[in-house]
Amino acid sequence: MKPCSFEYVKAESLEHALAVLVEHGDEAKILAGGQSLVPAMNFRLAQPAVLVDLNGVGALSGIERVDGMVQVGAMTRQRSAERSSVLSAHVPLVTETMPFIAHAQIRNRGTFGGSIAHADPSAELPAISVALSATLQVTSSRGSRSIAASDFYVDLLTTALEADEILVRVDLPIAVPGSGFAFAEVSRRHGDYALVGVAASVQCDASGVCQQARVSLLSVGPGPVLSTSCAAALIGERPTTRTIADAAAATASDDIDPEGDIHASARFRRHLARVLVERTLTRAFARAAVSAGAAEQA
Amino acid sequence: MSTRVFGEPIRRLEDPRLLKGKALFVDDVDFPDLLHVAFVRSSFAHGKIRSVDVDAARARDGVVAVMTAEDLGDYWSPGPLLVPPPPIKDIEFNNRTQVPLAKGKVRHVGEPVAIIVAESRYLAEDARDDVFVDIEPLDPAVDLEASAAADAPKVHDDLASNVAARVRQDKGDYEKAKAAAAHVVSGRFFYDHGASAPMENRGIVARWDDRSDRLTVWDTTQAPIPLRSGLAGLLGLAEAQVRVVAPFIGGGFGPKIMMFYPDEVLIPWLALKLGRPVKWIEDREESFFSTTQERSQIHHAEMAIDEEGRILGVKDHFLHDTGAYAPYGLTVPINSQCTLLGCYRVPAYSSSFEAIYTNLPIVTPFRGAGRQHGVFVMERLLDLAAAKLGIDPVGIRRRNVLTPEEFPHKHGLIYQDFTELEYDSGNYPEALEKAATEIGFATFRSNEQPQMRADGRLVGIGLVTYVEGTGIGPYEGARVTLESDGTVNVATGVGTQGQGHFTSFAQVVAEQLGVEVAKVRVTTGDTDQFHWGTGTFASRGAVVAGNACHAAALEVRRKILDLASQQFEAAVEDLELLDGEVRVKGVPDRAMTLGELAVLANPMRGAVIPGTEPGLESSRYFGPDRGTTASGVHAMIVEVDPATFEVEIKRYVVVHDCGIVINPLILEGQIVGGVAQGIGNAFYEKLAFDEDGQLLNASFMDYLLPTSTDVPKIESHHIETPSPLNPLGVKGAGEAGAIPVGALFAQAIEDALRPLVPDLTIAEIPLSPDRLFELVHGTGSDENSGGGSQ
Numbered sequence A: 001m002k003p004c005s006f007e008y009v010k011a012e013s014l015e016h017a018l019a020v021l022v023e024h025g026d027e028a029k030i031l032a033g034g035q036s037l038v039p040a041m042n043f044r045l046a047q048p049a050v051l052v053d054l055n056g057v058g059a060l061s062g063i064e065r066v067d068g069m070v071q072v073g074a075m076t077r078q079r080s081a082e083r084s085s086v087l088s089a090h091v092p093l094v095t096e097t098m099p100f101i102a103h104a105q106i107r108n109r110g111t112f113g114g115s116i117a118h119a120d121p122s123a124e125l126p127a128i129s130v131a132l133s134a135t136l137q138v139t140s141s142r143g144s145r146s147i148a149a150s151d152f153y154v155d156l157l158t159t160a161l162e163a164d165e166i167l168v169r170v171d172l173p174i175a176v177p178g179s180g181f182a183f184a185e186v187s188r189r190h191g192d193y194a195l196v197g198v199a200a201s202v203q204c205d206a207s208g209v210c211q212q213a214r215v216s217l218l219s220v221g222p223g224p225v226l227s228t229s230c231a232a233a234l235i236g237e238r239p240t241t242r243t244i245a246d247a248a249a250a251t252a253s254d255d256i257d258p259e260g261d262i263h264a265s266a267r268f269r270r271h272l273a274r275v276l277v278e279r280t281l282t283r284a285f286a287r288a289a290v291s292a293g294a295a296e297q298a
Numbered sequence B: 001m002s003t004r005v006f007g008e009p010i011r012r013l014e015d016p017r018l019l020k021g022k023a024l025f026v027d028d029v030d031f032p033d034l035l036h037v038a039f040v041r042s043s044f045a046h047g048k049i050r051s052v053d054v055d056a057a058r059a060r061d062g063v064v065a066v067m068t069a070e071d072l073g074d075y076w077s078p079g080p081l082l083v084p085p086p087p088i089k090d091i092e093f094n095n096r097t098q099v100p101l102a103k104g105k106v107r108h109v110g111e112p113v114a115i116i117v118a119e120s121r122y123l124a125e126d127a128r129d130d131v132f133v134d135i136e137p138l139d140p141a142v143d144l145e146a147s148a149a150a151d152a153p154k155v156h157d158d159l160a161s162n163v164a165a166r167v168r169q170d171k172g173d174y175e176k177a178k179a180a181a182a183h184v185v186s187g188r189f190f191y192d193h194g195a196s197a198p199m200e201n202r203g204i205v206a207r208w209d210d211r212s213d214r215l216t217v218w219d220t221t222q223a224p225i226p227l228r229s230g231l232a233g234l235l236g237l238a239e240a241q242v243r244v245v246a247p248f249i250g251g252g253f254g255p256k257i258m259m260f261y262p263d264e265v266l267i268p269w270l271a272l273k274l275g276r277p278v279k280w281i282e283d284r285e286e287s288f289f290s291t292t293q294e295r296s297q298i299h300h301a302e303m304a305i306d307e308e309g310r311i312l313g314v315k316d317h318f319l320h321d322t323g324a325y326a327p328y329g330l331t332v333p334i335n336s337q338c339t340l341l342g343c344y345r346v347p348a349y350s351s352s353f354e355a356i357y358t359n360l361p362i363v364t365p366f367r368g369a370g371r372q373h374g375v376f377v378m379e380r381l382l383d384l385a386a387a388k389l390g391i392d393p394v395g396i397r398r399r400n401v402l403t404p405e406e407f408p409h410k411h412g413l414i415y416q417d418f419t420e421l422e423y424d425s426g427n428y429p430e431a432l433e434k435a436a437t438e439i440g441f442a443t444f445r446s447n448e449q450p451q452m453r454a455d456g457r458l459v460g461i462g463l464v465t466y467v468e469g470t471g472i473g474p475y476e477g478a479r480v481t482l483e484s485d486g487t488v489n490v491a492t493g494v495g496t497q498g499q500g501h502f503t504s505f506a507q508v509v510a511e512q513l514g515v516e517v518a519k520v521r522v523t524t525g526d527t528d529q530f531h532w533g534t535g536t537f538a539s540r541g542a543v544v545a546g547n548a549c550h551a552a553a554l555e556v557r558r559k560i561l562d563l564a565s566q567q568f569e570a571a572v573e574d575l576e577l578l579d580g581e582v583r584v585k586g587v588p589d590r591a592m593t594l595g596e597l598a599v600l601a602n603p604m605r606g607a608v609i610p611g612t613e614p615g616l617e618s619s620r621y622f623g624p625d626r627g628t629t630a631s632g633v634h635a636m637i638v639e640v641d642p643a644t645f646e647v648e649i650k651r652y653v654v655v656h657d658c659g660i661v662i663n664p665l666i667l668e669g670q671i672v673g674g675v676a677q678g679i680g681n682a683f684y685e686k687l688a689f690d691e692d693g694q695l696l697n698a699s700f701m702d703y704l705l706p707t708s709t710d711v712p713k714i715e716s717h718h719i720e721t722p723s724p725l726n727p728l729g730v731k732g733a734g735e736a737g738a739i740p741v742g743a744l745f746a747q748a749i750e751d752a753l754r755p756l757v758p759d760l761t762i763a764e765i766p767l768s769p770d771r772l773f774e775l776v777h778g779t780g781s782d783e784n785s786g787g788g789s790q
């Protein structure tokens, strides 16, 4: 379990890193927290010829509120995001989800952007980036562009990033009054990748009518899966136990195509998806109601 | 001040070194000219080797040697049979043992085909990718029942079938018992055990030194002395030329007692041949193939009971998966067969098994060593019997456990140590009642459970028992030496893998010599320190080596008293050993330190009486007549999430009897560690081989070891029935915690799920949320899901 030999470049700046990517193309890989890449290299599943280490590029970390967004630098450690008061105040779904990612030791190294760029179908951050309609800021020596999270995840471990591009920042819209969030997952052990996970982000108006229901599932497809059934069944309706249960059932039967593996059959995954969509939606709508009520009073 | 230390909860003397990172492990052994090894392993479970092309690997910079089976010449030979089959009538045993490098045929995934020696492990692994192994795949024998069939692909072409052994043991007349029975319950039981997954994988470093004309081998073995003797034989050296050191070892759990793993044969040989030290450290991925493991048995068993629920007889036939080779003989299935009867009075028993070769890694004992499988079958049969009669699990056990008056009890079976299985002592009814009381069995069933069920919660309770044959022969030895500064040196031949030997042996010796434990320095696992012994297995360290330490300490005590009695001109009876001194009782100024006495015992000038042996030292050996029987009861309360089938252990109670306790803290560690491994076995760990014999989860990402969040607080209680078979009255404790956990999970989860499936029988281990979902909702097709009930 030793990696193949590789060249190591410690990037001094974003520009430096981008230049190395231009020089080596597909042969080069970004090293962020290394928590996914290094194990893959040790199994010789990944054999990059050049590693470009972003850990010295300070400008890529940090969490800041700018207008209607919280901007999270790609190299921000997962643990910093977990403890961020800005995120807990304005994007509470992130705070609720972070403890489900691996273990504290891994979150100390693993980065916010690394998880999104890696696009593991069982990872939490890709799913919540979709539920939250995050915008991903990417840069290359050719220029910069923004990609909507829902357009970013192309296939298994494959994103819209080109070989010369670096994910530099994740922009998360801040919670507005009347919105509610919830995350839940089932994993074999605490810290394991989920058998199924669900992130729900909903919004209701003052009268309790659902305006938005973005429910994103992980571990049930090649990437995060956004439930169309939930949006169709709930938007414009006042959510009830019944409609939530129906939306969950429809999501489980129509929106996902899970695969079975040694930990869970496809059938069990569908079952869990239904259970978790129901649980997260129920919690998210309850929170939305509290949030709308608080806004009324204010 | 009293210096009583035996039985006290003394903190482990070895821990400061371990916690500060100052203990030596095999991978810490380093030399400037050290060479590193990587193995080329078979990627097929079964196949004919057409060719192995190593030219490119040999040509790579930094590669020192690449060897295939052909390159080993006469040195190539199958390993020894470590444990011959016990003397059971009509036993059939077709012995095949592992080879250093596969020749002609590969028989399991991961079997080594070539060995690469290079300047670094990185280079060795690069060169591994240069080797081209051309294998013609053959159909593999993977499924246990299919492998036992006459038309199965043969693992060993020269055998008539895949049957490695057939063994039958009978006591009483089961058919007669059955004819007289009020009820007969039966079932097919599947029990799968997994990888021992020690924190430290295996590893070995070998170094030949021309100047001393000696070979030193550092090895993560549980059996340094047999390894030393075996290596000397293999390499044509005198035993005195070979030193094997088993330093601190990060857990063994059985597979490290296995001997002459291919690496153990090859690395010392290469060190001699190449004239440079050579190291191999097993990585986590290869440990799933290159270290032995345990796996499954399939039992078809039945139990005949009378109308009161008393056992009249048990009949069992089982298949045992022994893997591609059987170097450890029949220890695992014999343990299953002999442990099955457990704590119970069973007048008639008819048991037979077939051990089956499969194209899977080798099976040898792993903590519990087949006992889990047997206990599972017996406990499940009792639960079926209880259900039939409408009594609870405690009630059926109460009717059948042996009482203290029935000891010694013979089951009429031949055990793994070749002697007739005989239980020496125990108090099973007391342990049963204590466990039932501590877990609150009756009130849980009458009050709490109905209430929680009314709230829609799935809660269940379980209680199971087990015995464990421990502390078997043949023998161990120890040397106790009193040094001139008052330090007591103890050397013994057993290896140690974290059991706390440095402390418990010190306690045994300190007790006799009246010194502080911290004054006792224990050395284990260095063949230069002690020449004789067999190893650490079968929960025998404390029993066999512990009693050897005790015997040697008694002899040194006698020598101290004799010498002191001459010095003080006092009768031995008037002397006492206290606080590192020998004193004349009641005369405080008539005292000498033990160190002063040690100096006197080793005169540098003048004459001694002819025949006098110098020093205050003794070597003693202990070989028990037979093994001693530890026992216990585990009980737990679980809750199952009705929607996700996640299982939470609400309470876990252990009542354990391992005779006289040397150190309650160390014992607690053994129990808790054992239960944790048992929980892993019952609900998390599963070696998932596909039909091609490929392991689908050869990493800790997918081979799920229980973590601290999965193991609850264990409430442990002890009863002490001394063993009459050894002077200390101790019994083994190493494996007990792990043995009954699977049976307990099955019983308690079955109880929890009863409101959903009233007639559910769980007849398999391991379980998982996925499997519980199937047991409740059936194994229907993917289409009709999504619905399901909640």
Ligand SMILES: Cc1cc2nc3c(=O)[nH]c(=O)nc-3n(C[C@H](O)[C@H](O)[C@H](O)COP(=O)(O)OP(=O)(O)OC[C@H]3O[C@@H](n4cnc5c(N)ncnc54)[C@H](O)[C@@H]3O)c2cc1C
Binding pocket: A029, A030, A031, A032, A033, A034, A035, A036, A037, A038, A039, A074, A075, A100, A101, A102, A103, A106, A109, A110, A111, A112, A113, A114, A115, A117, A118, A120, A122, A123, A124, A125, A161, A165, A166, A167, A168, A191, A192, A193, A194
């Ligand atoms: C034991 C264990 C358990 C884990 N459990 C979980 C879990 O439950 N849930 C979960 O989500 N994750 C889990 N992880 C993965 C962990 O969260 C990783 O940290 C994360 O997936 C990758 O982040 P990283 O910063 O370590 O990226 P790296 O490993 O450094 O990189 C991963 C990939 O992304 C690319 N990359 C990284 N950053 C960028 C960037 N800014 N721009 C472009 N490409 C980039 C790299 O080139 C590489 O291909 C676990 C990891 C371990 C070791």
